[in-house]
Amino acid sequence: MKFAFLKPLLEIAVVLLLVLGALRWVTSLFSKRTHVYQVTAARQMRLLFWPLLALGAGLSVVPAVAMGGPEASTFEWVLTAGFVLFTLALSGPALLLHVRYWTLNEGTVLVFQPAENRLEVYEAEQRVAFERRDLVKVERVTCRARRTFWVKYDYLRLHLQDGRVVVLTSLLADLEPVAVFLRNLPSDNQQKTWCWV
Template sequence: MKSTFFRPLLEAAVVIFLVLGAARWVTGLFSKRTYVYQSTAARQLRLLFWPLLALGAGLSVLPAVAMSGAEASTFEWLLTAGFMLFTLALSGPALLLHLRYWVINHETTLVFQPVDNRFEVYEAGQRVPFERRDLARVERVTCSARRTFWAKYDYLTLRLYDGRVITLTSLLTDLEPLAVFLRSLPTDRRTKAWCWV
């Protein structure tokens, strides 16, 4: 009975996935490359896909053991708790980083077009007034733990001569092209196991 119910749902999900992928590919052929970067749902989903999948796998075990009632042994409860803790250890740091980066950059818009030498940052729709000559130093922090769910979370800190600090996180876009664009400035490159701002 379960297979007769889930099979049409799975087939519908695959068809929807293929149609959306084809539509995105076709629109990508005719769309102009954007130079405006924001914290979009697609970017967030790309970063959160594996952590949320791991968290869902960990939490999916709990209802099965809880619904077995008194039949579940202490050993089964310990295995369930261990599996949940394991998946939380895998996905928890990425979820915390994502939340922190969202707090920092959810109202930030980055306009970056290196061909035209255009680099602007907007906070809540208002342009942050600075020029490239106002930048004193750049800090580029990347993740050293490459095989973790939080490996794609990194940030770039722009320190201005007047003391202001602008932080741009990977929630907006891949920051390496921007770091290359700013390579003429004094740059501190660091790697951390967990890139907390």
């Protein structure tokens, strides 16, 4: 077979994934809950898993048709192009949102401890100076399209008295506890089909 080496590679990848998952679970039992949130590879993979899987499934058809035989029919190429476009339509918006959120919050660190009434934002290792009384409005935007790959992408905009706007995206952390923490402030809750900032 042409691709006989793929089976052992897939088996190794599955075993490695299971071992790493088990190690992460064991270490989470003994670790202290963090109150510092930033863009991490684990958080990115949690958001990108299904879009990347769909994109991989769509793109995997192209080599199969190209290597399938001496001549692939026009009908096969049309079906392949349709499948690739379908998977791009499913995963493309989530990938675009991910890149946009990453450019916004790549250098952002959120320190959030509701028990101690502490909410701090650092951008490029510099603290964004504001107190809770400096917040004029909290804008929360969530996704209305519930059965899409980009449903977990949402954001908060903190409008300050001096005109600055601090944007916190779901790439940093789950924003629901932060929104609950700021519930007594004037807020604007919106639902959009696609949460582009």
